Amino acid sequence: MGHMTRIDKKPDGGRTGHAVEVRGLVKQYGGPQGTRALDGVDLDVREGTVLGVLGPNGAGKTTLVRILSTLVQPDAGTARVAGYDVLRQPRQLRRVIGLTGQYASVDEKLSGRENLYMIGRLLDLSRKESRRRADELLERFSLTEAARKPAAQYSGGMRRRLDLAASMIGRPAVLYLDEPTTGLDPRTRNEVWDEVRSMVAEGATVLLTTQYMEEAEQLASELTVIDRGRIIAGGGVDELKAKVGGRTLQIRPTDPADLPAMARAVTETGLDGLSGAQAVPEEGLLYVPILSDEQLTAVIGLLGERGLSIAHIGTHLPSLDEVFLAITGQKTASVSDTAPEEIAA
Amino acid sequence: MSTTTPPSTPFTPAAAPERTPAPGPGPGGGADPASVGEGRIGLRSNLRHIGALVRRNALQIKADPESMFDVLLMPIIFTLLFVYVFGGSVGQSLGGSREDYVNYVVPGLMAMMGMNISMAVGTGMNDDFRKGVMDRFRTMPIARSSVLIAKIVVEIGRMLVATAILLGMGFLLGMEIKTSVAELFGAVGLSVAFGASLMWVFILLGLTMKTAQAVQGVAMLVLMPLQFGSSIFAPPTTMPGWLQTFTDYNPLSNLADAARNMINGGPVAHSVWMTLAWAAGITLVTAPLAVGKFRKKS
Numbered sequence: 001m002g003h004m005t006r007i008d009k010k011p012d013g014g015r016t017g018h019a020v021e022v023r024g025l026v027k028q029y030g031g032p033q034g035t036r037a038l039d040g041v042d043l044d045v046r047e048g049t050v051l052g053v054l055g056p057n058g059a060g061k062t063t064l065v066r067i068l069s070t071l072v073q074p075d076a077g078t079a080r081v082a083g084y085d086v087l088r089q090p091r092q093l094r095r096v097i098g099l100t101g102q103y104a105s106v107d108e109k110l111s112g113r114e115n116l117y118m119i120g121r122l123l124d125l126s127r128k129e130s131r132r133r134a135d136e137l138l139e140r141f142s143l144t145e146a147a148r149k150p151a152a153q154y155s156g157g158m159r160r161r162l163d164l165a166a167s168m169i170g171r172p173a174v175l176y177l178d179e180p181t182t183g184l185d186p187r188t189r190n191e192v193w194d195e196v197r198s199m200v201a202e203g204a205t206v207l208l209t210t211q212y213m214e215e216a217e218q219l220a221s222e223l224t225v226i227d228r229g230r231i232i233a234g235g236g237v238d239e240l241k242a243k244v245g246g247r248t249l250q251i252r253p254t255d256p257a258d259l260p261a262m263a264r265a266v267t268e269t270g271l272d273g274l275s276g277a278q279a280v281p282e283e284g285l286l287y288v289p290i291l292s293d294e295q296l297t298a299v300i301g302l303l304g305e306r307g308l309s310i311a312h313i314g315t316h317l318p319s320l321d322e323v324f325l326a327i328t329g330q331k332t333a334s335v336s337d338t339a340p341e342e343i344a345a
Numbered sequence: 346m347s348t349t350t351p352p353s354t355p356f357t358p359a360a361a362p363e364r365t366p367a368p369g370p371g372p373g374g375g376a377d378p379a380s381v382g383e384g385r386i387g388l389r390s391n392l393r394h395i396g397a398l399v400r401r402n403a404l405q406i407k408a409d410p411e412s413m414f415d416v417l418l419m420p421i422i423f424t425l426l427f428v429y430v431f432g433g434s435v436g437q438s439l440g441g442s443r444e445d446y447v448n449y450v451v452p453g454l455m456a457m458m459g460m461n462i463s464m465a466v467g468t469g470m471n472d473d474f475r476k477g478v479m480d481r482f483r484t485m486p487i488a489r490s491s492v493l494i495a496k497i498v499v500e501i502g503r504m505l506v507a508t509a510i511l512l513g514m515g516f517l518l519g520m521e522i523k524t525s526v527a528e529l530f531g532a533v534g535l536s537v538a539f540g541a542s543l544m545w546v547f548i549l550l551g552l553t554m555k556t557a558q559a560v561q562g563v564a565m566l567v568l569m570p571l572q573f574g575s576s577i578f579a580p581p582t583t584m585p586g587w588l589q590t591f592t593d594y595n596p597l598s599n600l601a602d603a604a605r606n607m608i609n610g611g612p613v614a615h616s617v618w619m620t621l622a623w624a625a626g627i628t629l630v631t632a633p634l635a636v637g638k639f640r641k642k643s
Binding site: 069070071091094095097099101103105106107108109110114118119121122123124150163166 | 385386390393394396397398400401404405408409476477478479480481482483484485486487
């Protein structure tokens with residue numbers, strides 16, 4: 001029975017419409033001379049939406065999630081989840097959250113089914129209900145066949161899916177996904193993304209941390225960019241993309257002499273964003289920042305109409321480094337070579 | 346508790362300047378009513394959680410039967426070793442034979458076994474923390490102590506298995522109960538109670554130290570002098586005075602004496618009370634420290 005706050009209830013009474021509210025959050029590790037993992041972070045997650053927290057390794061993403069899930073106490077600032085204060089009401093808060101970390105938090109010696117059953121019991125579901133819910137989620141996350149195998153024998157993707165299933169047992173109102181696809185291959189990554197999308201469709205509020213621009217784009221409606229414990233940019237995904245440049249189209253004309261004509265043709269359309277088109281004669285390439293697939297189609301159609309022949313075309317998503325470059329005008333200090341290189345669309 | 350309704354501070358959008366901390370149904374007028382009351386875990390829930398976690402630990406043993414090797418083999422090896430290596434000579438000086446030494450050393454080994462098995466809790470605790478599953482437990486609406494209590498319940502089970510095998514070995518080698526079966530069970534209960542109190546010490550160590558190996562290292566340093574500087578293996582009468590003083594105050598001597606006299610007959614009151622006092626004292630000091638440490642561990 002409903003020990004958990006179901007997602008269809010609005011724990012906050014709809015007062016702010018924010019499932020997560022963070023103000024001036026500070027966390028310092030290793031004494032006064034130590035590093036500031038979080039240095040005055042403010043952020044809000046609107047109910048029923050996905051906020052992507054984008055940042056390189058060591059930016060403070062995990063610390064943020066650990067504070068919001070009561071694993072770590074902040075040094076200053078406030079954080080509320082579903083209206084509950086992390087410091088003053090941790091017990092109530094734990095009833096409404098689910099956490100899937102970078103490292104699968106399941107018991108490896110237990111089977112997938114045993115893991116989910118145990119969590120059901122810990123969430124005060126009856127034996128019968130725990131079994132039912134475990135089977136339901138195993139089915140949904142395509143783990144039924146492996147249900148009786150110990151989790152230690154699962155592949156990385158299966159383990160991550162089991163972890164997600166475990167977080168979903170109590171139908172949490174707020175779900176934290178801390179780098180849910182780090183270390184997964186592209187196919188498995190897509191599977192996890194599909195699951196996250198269906199959770200959101202059911203009304204869960206999600207705080208997603210990621211190092212991948214593409215992941216944030218795929219899942220989040222709003223983005224917060226964090227670096228060295230500070231928020232350095234935020235807003236809607238499109239807004240940020242416009243700021244960063246979104247995808248870039250690379251066009252190679254059959255005849256390099258056509259480059260200037262191509263550049264003119266594209267900039268003259270007056271379409272939003274396309275004015276940034278730039279010809280780079282040394283590479284024989286035309287770079288066109290685009291904001292949508294429609295723009296891509298429009299550009300190609302236009303060049304066709306003008307009889308400008310294209311030898312090769314490619315798109316390029318900005319890597320995290322490029323996002324940072326665009327926002328701050330400088331490279332990140334942290335290593336971010338784990339971000340995927342160019343992802344061809 | 347039946348259903349948990351989220352705190353809904355009644356408000357009208359027009360007049361809600363500052364949100365007050367949601368008052369739970371807990372005691373009013375306290376310093377911080379929001380932190381008590383509603384979030385509390387009821388006793389029945391708590392027992393259910395402990396049950397689920399005990400089941401987890403039991404399933405772990407089922408999945409990894411090798412983890413029972415210590416419990417199965419330690420009592421066999423120790424009994425054989427001590428009875429056949431020291432049995433002849435110590436038995437003689439006790440004014441008897443090897444068989445008499447069996448009756449002397451097996452109750453002592455019962456005390457030692459509890460200590461060795463409780464040490465495993467510390468290393469296990471440390472290992473558990475390396476895994477994400479502990480994070481999951483700590484973000485769930487369960488009392489954090491339930492994770493520790495479940496661990497102790499399972500270890501007590503392991504201790505009982507080891508004790509049963511030890512007694513079986515003892516009987517095989519000629520041990521006799523000179524009192525009654527009831528007193529034998531009393532002796533078992535006493536060593537389990539003392540062993541359980543030591544588990545808190547090792548849990549605390551496990552939570553404090555960085556690696557499982559370090560826990561084991563420190564534990565051995567403490568265990569060796571305590572075990573051998575006691576009346577477990579030999580009567581302290583021939584030891585030098587300073588060592589006798591040590592063994593007198595060594596709780597393991599109290600436990601060994603109590604168990605021995607409960608099986609072989611003899612005065613038990615003093616040693617039983619001393620053992621119980623030690624067990625209670627150790628638990629009262631280390632259990633809250635361990636739970637506190639567990640709560641804060643990040």
